[in-house]
Amino acid sequence: MNFNExxxxxxxxxxxxxxxxxxxxxxNTVTAHCPNTGSMMGLLKKGNKVWLSKSDNPKRKLKxxxxxxxxxxxxxxxxxxxxxxxxxxxxxxxxxxxxxxxDSIKQEVKFGENTRFDxxxxxxxxxxxxxxxxxxxxxxxxxxxxxxxxTSRGLKHVKELLKAKQKGFEIYLLFLIQRNDCSKxxxxxxxDPEYCEFLIKAVKKNLKILCYDCKFSPxxxxxxxxxxxxxx
Numbered sequence: 001m002n003f004n005e006x007x008x009x010x011x012x013x014x015x016x017x018x019x020x021x022x023x024x025x026x027x028n029t030v031t032a033h034c035p036n037t038g039s040m041m042g043l044l045k046k047g048n049k050v051w052l053s054k055s056d057n058p059k060r061k062l063k064x065x066x067x068x069x070x071x072x073x074x075x076x077x078x079x080x081x082x083x084x085x086x087x088x089x090x091x092x093x094x095x096x097x098x099x100x101x102x103d104s105i106k107q108e109v110k111f112g113e114n115t116r117f118d119x120x121x122x123x124x125x126x127x128x129x130x131x132x133x134x135x136x137x138x139x140x141x142x143x144x145x146x147x148x149x150x151t152s153r154g155l156k157h158v159k160e161l162l163k164a165k166q167k168g169f170e171i172y173l174l175f176l177i178q179r180n181d182c183s184k185x186x187x188x189x190x191x192d193p194e195y196c197e198f199l200i201k202a203v204k205k206n207l208k209i210l211c212y213d214c215k216f217s218p219x220x221x222x223x224x225x226x227x228x229x230x231x232x
Contacts, residue, residue: 003220008053011023011025011048012049012069014044023064033066036134037080038080053067076136077216092105096223105119119132126169130174144175145191147191161207177227179214180224211226
């Protein structure tokens, strides 16, 4: 997944009203869009280096969009709008070993009354729903965690995936770790015990879990290594 523009470096000052961040670029301070509704726990430290994109669209109120934090020399992608683009690019290229014989890929597919899953894969003998979650949290060295806040939406998605399983679909939850400094992944039970306990039960009912980290370059972000995940 490549960026449309060359990224600009800056220094984080503060986040407010969820979608706004103030960033220092050189001697100037700009207000940028923050495309992440999560808590971004551990990243919002004044003085952290950040990377932004700038839009030339005259209709945009905020010209800048926050894309990447640098935390202790490690890059962390915070733009959740890019998460599915990164995974879609990997699926098309056959980079995810579980899905190498795909006939078609559909995005944002409706299931039931009020649910949409990120991807529906069609293969010769099966259909598979994939729900993707973006991961930025790391409280221990080399360990990524999810969630970083209570996630009622995430809980709903797991429940709906189990319903899809009952209707004959294969079901996957893919955690995309938008970091380049973690070799393990675990559930943050202390942050949302209800979600984590239900997810563990869902795995026993054949919900399959995949975890991948990301590789960063000046041009963009792409899926990298599969990361170890041990259900607790």
